[in-house]
Amino acid sequence: MDKILVTTDFSSNSKAALRFAIQLASQHKFALTFFYSYYIANLTSLSNPAFADYEKKKADKIKKKLNQFVESVYKDMNAVSKNKKCVIKSAVLADSNIREYAQENRFNFICISTRGSGKLKKIFGTNTSSLIAHSIVPVIAVPRNYRRSEIKSVIYASDLVNIENELTKVIEFTKPLKAKVEILHFNYHTEMTANKNTVDELVKKNSGNNIKLHIENINLAESLISNIEAVIKRSKPSMMIMFTQQNRSFFDKIFFSSNSANFSFKAKVPLLVFNKI
Template sequence: MDKILVTTDFSSNSKAGLRFAIQLASQHKFELTFFHSYYMANLTSLSNLAFADYERKEADKIQKKLNQFVASVYRDMDVVSINKKCIINSAVLADSNIREYAQENKFSFICISTRGSGKLKKIFGTNTSSLISHSTVPVIAVPQNYRRSEIKSVIYASDLVNLENELKKVIEFTKPLKAKVEILHFNFPAEITTNKNTIDELVKKNSKHNIKLHIENINLAKSLISNIEAVIKQSKPSMMIMFTQQNRSFFDKIFFSSNSANYSFKAKVPLLVFNKI
């Protein structure tokens, strides 16, 4: 069974990530683990033994708070909770704590809410941007205004390089959800022409998975992110998928200067990012 690590800091914004993960689990048998990272420093004159006892009591309170927080989201969504766990884990840095826990426990995805600000100064140092930049486990960034709706369609933004291998991962995710896939590619001036026949054959080969190809010339008056957002506004997908670092030139176009994190903060739909090693 695929497993999703769903992070929360108990804020109302973080409920979006929980709602999206719960929706995923309603369409496919995902095991959900709701995760809270905390840290308590001994800034008092307590002895090590006394502080350890204090930390245990505080950890119990945090665990109960997480259990209640998750239960309230299920209750608000009118969904029965199954295949779920609630875990708290102590570490100084929340982002590395999340990454390490996900990797060590072989999670399929990490799901995290994002607050919706596109300003770079608010992105650097955030858990979302750090996870997108460094996690080997795919990250789902969910905008804070997400409300539960069935996942019916996905836009997969691609440079069409290594398309076959990437498409396998996309289909592996979308097939059990019965969601259609729109492969989105923008042609750039002076870019080597893609062998469209080869691409068409690959799309035809996977036609049973409800896949279509969308290629258009990029509007150079706008950023690539703005071009993508214009397509999203028109197509109204349930979510979007990107791959990072697979091809450096494409990485530069979309993800340079934390633009992947920037997109995740501006996005109107959840974003799934596969970060290849």
């Protein structure tokens, strides 16, 4: 059974990730683990044994709060609570704590809301953008205003490079959900889509998976993100899938942040991001 690690910080915004994960689990057999990262610093003069006892009591309260928080979301959705568990784990940095737990426990996806309630931000962005930029495990970024709805259609934004391998991953995710897939490619006016024939053949080969190709001339007066948002506004998909390049230089990561990381902050629909090999 595929496993999803669903993160929360107990904010109302973070409930969006829980709602989306619960919806996924209602359409396919996903095992959900709800995860809270915490850190308790010893800022007093407590001895090590005394602090360990204090930390355990605080952790028990946090675990109880997480269980209650998760159950409240299930109740609000009138959803059946099954194939789930709640986990808390201590670490100074929440994003690396989430990544490490997901990788060590072989999760298939990490699900996180695009915005939490925390006022402190990491130097290079929020936990969501950090996960997208660094996580080996694919990340689902869910907009904070997401409300439960059946996942029926998916836009897969592609540069048509390594399309065969990427489409395999897309189909593995969408087929159990019985969702149709629209491959979206933006054609620059000076560009010849040399591998369009290859893509057409792939679409025909996967005709049983309800896939179609949509090539659109890009509006150069607008950013790529704005072009994508315009298509989403017209097509109204249930979610979007993108592949991001993680192995770029440190300079590039600071000054030329990935389109998928940028999109996660503006997204009107949930976004699933795979690492682009």
